[in-house]
Amino acid sequence: MTTVAVTGAEGFIGSHLVEHLVAHGHQVRAMVQYNSFSSFGWLETLDRDVLDSVEITLGDVRDPGSVNGLVKGSEAVYHLAALIAIPYSYQAPHSYIETNVTGTLNVLEAVRHLDIPRLVHTSTSETYGTAQTVPITEDHPINTQSPYAASKAGGDRLADSYHASFETPVVTLRPFNTFGPRQSMRAVIPTVIAQIAAGTREITLGDLRPTRDFMFVKDTAAAFHSVGTAPAEDVVGRTFNAGTGGEISVGDLVTLVGKLMEVDLTVREDEQRLRPTNSEVMRLVADASRLRAATGWTPGHSLEQGLEKTIEFFREPSNLARYKTDLYNV
Template structure:
């Protein structure tokens, strides 16, 4: 009997990474999950997964900024899913060097390890923020790259490295570019958990930044399936290519707040907090995906609409044990 294939995941302790780990196990993989080293030996959200899932997960402490950590992680893996990144846009204004170290140099380390250890498939994670404010809609993968924050620039740098390694060395890399993923376990740095968390904590006046930008929100379980789709598709259909993952729908932050109020059966007032507003030239005003390339290559399509995903997210945050993990009364950057 052959053993299950090994899927290595960087950033496995995080929001999307933990959901991807669950999805990989459900699909029959063993998962080698890299968690950023910390002196608390915390495994992040992986600690909340059911025991029958964790039976198929090997957790390793490491850091994508360290070559040795990465090489140990990817050895003997059939597929590497590279999700580890610094992600908060406001913090990238304060600590841009950290974003380059993790999102650019860390990606370089993953590419080098995959190349030299001859791993059959690498799925590299991009972000819709690399497009900047939409110049044409919906946004296809051919849309110009316009990085309006240090975070976006660092992610675009990793994307360009991934492209160059495929062109230069034939590295079997595919890039997935998720639009705004949301759902259970997301941090309070994002708008949906910020609103739901404040309401669940008893606030009726919600503190936010700019209400005008529009986003294409994708439920996290659908994003996890998009990763699986590109990680398991035939090489000829995906390698060396970039794929958007989004719903094709958009909603403004203001309308989103009203929809969350409806789902939570609560009337909400909103006040603007100046510290939550991005610099004017850095704010991305409109993002909406064209995911037809991904659909054509793999058959992927989202299984949840926005209201369904919000209902699942509300259920998560209304659990007192989950809500207790968050600081709802402060601005989380």
């Protein structure tokens, strides 16, 4: 049984990745951001038979000592820890640099000096900005339209530089818009579903025009695992998109969710949910053919299948109770 390390393990995608890794026979060291409540985030909801193969440690990627202790002796590191909310990056850009750039630097340094065989670094489709050509390949220009996107692009460039300078065995995965159970209400799909599940029929959202390539979280977890275990010559030093190749506008998405949940909806635009005009990314749709060719990965869920599973999650009262559906989650 190989030991792997995961940063950001307590979060939405991180907790699903931990489940996936355990299901595929790995022992997982899971870093949870230190907090005085001893909260393990979404890891606390995992089945006991999963947690039996998980060693949870409180730490912080901004601290080199925390990172060194986490990754030492592991066969692979999956680096997911990040500040991710775009609206909050307008308010606290320094925090994004400290976590997404300096934190990534700490992970790269630890992997380099401790001779870890594989590092999977997490990027984001937001680094592309509004699509200039579609579908978006990995050769699309980088155009960061928010402090969040800029901080993630900074981490990406560091990862590239460490491979070029030190032959650090890093591979970058660039997921498009992941959704599913456990996602926070800072994202559009849980915002819509949770409001409906709480009984609301007038949904408050931002701009309904942007299109996104939405991918179910279990498929994202499988994409991470695919680049973490593929032969080094096929993936190391490369960047891979992970997406479905389909796109839907936010407005059409709301209509689809309403249909699946069998409710009639009205949508009210909330100005505080709108990005600054030049910061809104209007279109994102992935070309993931490079990932398929290198690893054989393909998404296993349609948009409708993923939405059904997400709706089921939010309709469970104990899950819905974790969310503040009447607040705007930055």
